[in-house]
Amino acid sequence: MIEVKDLYKSFEDKEVLKGISTQFENGKCNLIIGQSGAGKTVLMSCVVGLIRPTMGEILYDGRDLVKMRKREWKMLRREVGMLFQASALFDSLTVHENVRFPLDMFSDMTEKERNERAQYCLERVNLGDAGKKYPGEISGGMQKRAAIARAISLNPKYLFCDEPNSGLDPKTSLVIDDLIHSITHEFNMTTIINTHDMNSVMGIGENIVFISEGRKEWQGSMDQIMDATNEKLNSFIFASDLLKSIKERHEAEKLSKMAN
Amino acid sequence: MGKTFQRPERMRMFFKQYIKEMESLGVSSIGIVLLISFFIGAVICIQMKMNVASPWMPSFVTGYTTREIMLLEFSSSIMCLILAGKVGSSIASELGAMRVTQQIDALDIMGVNSASYLILPKIMGLVTIIPALVIFSYATGMIGAWATTLMGVITHDDLIVGFLHDFNQWFVWMGIIKSIFFAFIITSVSSFYGYTVKGGSINVGKASTNAVVSSSMLILFADIFLTKLLS
Numbered sequence: 001m002i003e004v005k006d007l008y009k010s011f012e013d014k015e016v017l018k019g020i021s022t023q024f025e026n027g028k029c030n031l032i033i034g035q036s037g038a039g040k041t042v043l044m045s046c047v048v049g050l051i052r053p054t055m056g057e058i059l060y061d062g063r064d065l066v067k068m069r070k071r072e073w074k075m076l077r078r079e080v081g082m083l084f085q086a087s088a089l090f091d092s093l094t095v096h097e098n099v100r101f102p103l104d105m106f107s108d109m110t111e112k113e114r115n116e117r118a119q120y121c122l123e124r125v126n127l128g129d130a131g132k133k134y135p136g137e138i139s140g141g142m143q144k145r146a147a148i149a150r151a152i153s154l155n156p157k158y159l160f161c162d163e164p165n166s167g168l169d170p171k172t173s174l175v176i177d178d179l180i181h182s183i184t185h186e187f188n189m190t191t192i193i194n195t196h197d198m199n200s201v202m203g204i205g206e207n208i209v210f211i212s213e214g215r216k217e218w219q220g221s222m223d224q225i226m227d228a229t230n231e232k233l234n235s236f237i238f239a240s241d242l243l244k245s246i247k248e249r250h251e252a253e254k255l256s257k258m259a260n
Numbered sequence: 261m262g263k264t265f266q267r268p269e270r271m272r273m274f275f276k277q278y279i280k281e282m283e284s285l286g287v288s289s290i291g292i293v294l295l296i297s298f299f300i301g302a303v304i305c306i307q308m309k310m311n312v313a314s315p316w317m318p319s320f321v322t323g324y325t326t327r328e329i330m331l332l333e334f335s336s337s338i339m340c341l342i343l344a345g346k347v348g349s350s351i352a353s354e355l356g357a358m359r360v361t362q363q364i365d366a367l368d369i370m371g372v373n374s375a376s377y378l379i380l381p382k383i384m385g386l387v388t389i390i391p392a393l394v395i396f397s398y399a400t401g402m403i404g405a406w407a408t409t410l411m412g413v414i415t416h417d418d419l420i421v422g423f424l425h426d427f428n429q430w431f432v433w434m435g436i437i438k439s440i441f442f443a444f445i446i447t448s449v450s451s452f453y454g455y456t457v458k459g460g461s462i463n464v465g466k467a468s469t470n471a472v473v474s475s476s477m478l479i480l481f482a483d484i485f486l487t488k489l490l491s
Contacts, residue, residue: 050365077371088366091357102370105270160369 001026002047002158002190007056009042016042017053018214027188029181029204031195034211035236041162043211044194048082048160049073060158078106081151081189083161083180087143089135089150096122096131099149106154121149125179141172145179152183159184161193165200173197177204198243201225210236226250263375264383264451277381278388285347285382285447286389290396296342297335297397301404304329309414322414323422326405328431335397336435337483340442343393344475348450351382352471355454356464364455379451383444390443391436398432434490441486442479449475 002024009017016039024030024047032040045051047058049065058065060076068076089098100118103109109117122128125145135143144164151159161180165173181204184191193200201208205222210233218230225237226247238247268274308322355378358364367374402423409416450471457467 048369050368074371077369080369082366082369084362084366086361088362090363090366091361104273105370105372 001061002192003057003059004043004047005057005059007043007046007058008054009039009046009051010054016214017046019056020211020214020216022209022216022219023207024190024192024209025207026190027185028191028206029184030190030192030207030209031201031205032192032209032211033196033201033205033236036196038211039214040194040196040211044160044162044192047192048080049077078154079157081154081156081159083144083147083151083159083164085163085166087135087140087147089143089146091135093134094131095127095133095135095138095146098135098146099131099153102150102154118149118153121153122146124152124183125149140167141169141175144168144172144176148176148179148183152187155187157189159189159191161191161195163195163197164193165195165197170199173199174203180204198237198240201237212236227254263373264379264448266373266376268376268380269373273377274381277377278384281381281385282389285351285386286393289343289346289393292342292346293339293393293397294400297330297339297400298404298407300334300338301326301330301401302408303404304334304401305405305408305419306413309408319415319418320422320425323405323419324425325422326419327402327423327427330398330401330405331431331435335394335401336438336442337479339394339397340390340439340446340479341476344442344446344450344479345472347386348446348471348475349468351447351450352454352468353464355379355451356457356467357461359455359457360460360464375455379448379455382451383447386443386447387440390439394435394439398435437490438483438486441482445478445482446475449478 004020004022004024007017007020008015020039020043032043034040042051046053047065053066056066060079063072063076065073065076089095090101093101096115096118099121100114103114103117107114119128119131122131125148127142127145127149130138130142130146135146138146159180164176164180168176177200180191180193183189193204195201202222202225205225208218208220208222208225209216210218210230212232218228218233220228225233228234234247238244305322305326308325312325313319313322355364358378364374364378367377406416406419408414409419453467453471453474457463
């Protein structure tokens with residue numbers, strides 16, 4: 001579990017995070033949602049350790065990231081996998097070499113074991129036969145899957161996904177969501193996903209944190225979101241006509257149930 | 261800088277990168293070094309014969325001055341200025357593109373010292389291979405000068421006597437020592453500009469230009485001090 005306590009982050013005189021406290025649960029897909037500029041990326045960057053918060057605590061199963069020494073921080077990094085918005089696969093390496101890279105750097109496995117592990121990870125994301133290709137030769141969806149395979153190659157305890165569906169068509173987005181969801185449960189990871197894709201929210205949001213103007217406005221699951229009364233959340237989630245009509249239908253059903 | 265010169269996490273991976281960088285920065289530059297050195301060697305020889313040689317001077321002066329120019333300045337300083345354009349822009353744009361596509365962030369997240377993993381092999385690679393490039397440049401420049409004998413610019417005997425006249429071995433070493441410093445300047449300055457890119461592709465282009473301009477300026481300044489120091 002990752003716990004965030006009273007997290008503040010300012011850039012010069014602009015306060016981006018204003019005292020966020022929340023928990024990201026183990027074995028669940030934890031989603032951070034919010035409008036552009038709400039502070040989602042800054043929150044994730046702080047939690048993953050890419051930027052240092054101005055104030056507050058970030059506890060990885062009780063270990064405070066902010067107070068960690070360099071050596072402890074380096075050890076923690078090996079328990080973290082990350083899927084970047086643009087996949088961030090290394091252009092100069094093949095897909096197989098990309099997945100094997102963390103193993104080459106940090107594991108004491110033999111070359112044969114490393115190759116087998118990389119192949120297993122690729123097969124887990126249905127890319128078993130794309131290993132010899134370079135990232136530039138495969139589609140965006142395949143690049144995301146390859147990045148997921150690289151992120152899980154060291155069997156991480158924590159998986160971070162920054163807008164995993166950006167630039168993908170709805171069908172491929174569902175494939176990526178399902179993959180992240182099943183991997184989270186299979187490996188019992190704490191997965192944190194930064195997204196504003198409503199299909200992800202309704203499909204895999206087991207724990208959703210809604211951020212607005214640097215503050216946590218609401219937290220709950222996808223089952224609770226339909227009944228949420230937070231105005232900011234409702235105006236964000238049900239902004240589209242389609243979702244608005246789903247919400248209205250849900251409320252009508254609720255009223256008819258109450259009437260019966 | 262401190263992060264760059266830290267001990268690599270995995271020596272196996274460092275050597276793999278080191279060999280790769282020697283190939284991509286050094287071996288792939290051999291062609292341009294040979295081509296430019298050949299033609300510049302020939303042109304220097306022609307210019308010396310046309311503008312310096314006179315009946316009042318010994319006949320070997322053309323070969324002698326051609327050799328001295330190649331050894332003292334062209335094959336080390338001017339060749340490194342040319343390499344600052346080719347290698348420097350390639351390093352800055354490669355690292356800059358890695359920065360803007362979050363590949364460097366991905367390394368940092370994994371716990372890899374990205375500066376040491378990416379930059380140190382480039383510095384070591386070019387510093388290792390630059391003496392070979394300088395020696396190739398010396399040799400090809402001489403061959404270029406010799407080629408002018410086929411055009412009848414100078415006689416073969418005059419050129420060879422000039423090449424061998426009052427040869428000072430230290431000039432060869434001076435060029436090699438200077439080139440090692442220049443290789444360090446090219447790789448470290450270009451890596452700095454590439455590694456610290458912020459923003460998008462426009463800034464990658466700017467970083468690439470800045471890398472070439474800054475490393476060229478530093479090479480020129482360093483050349484003055486090194487020439488004074490080593491002469």
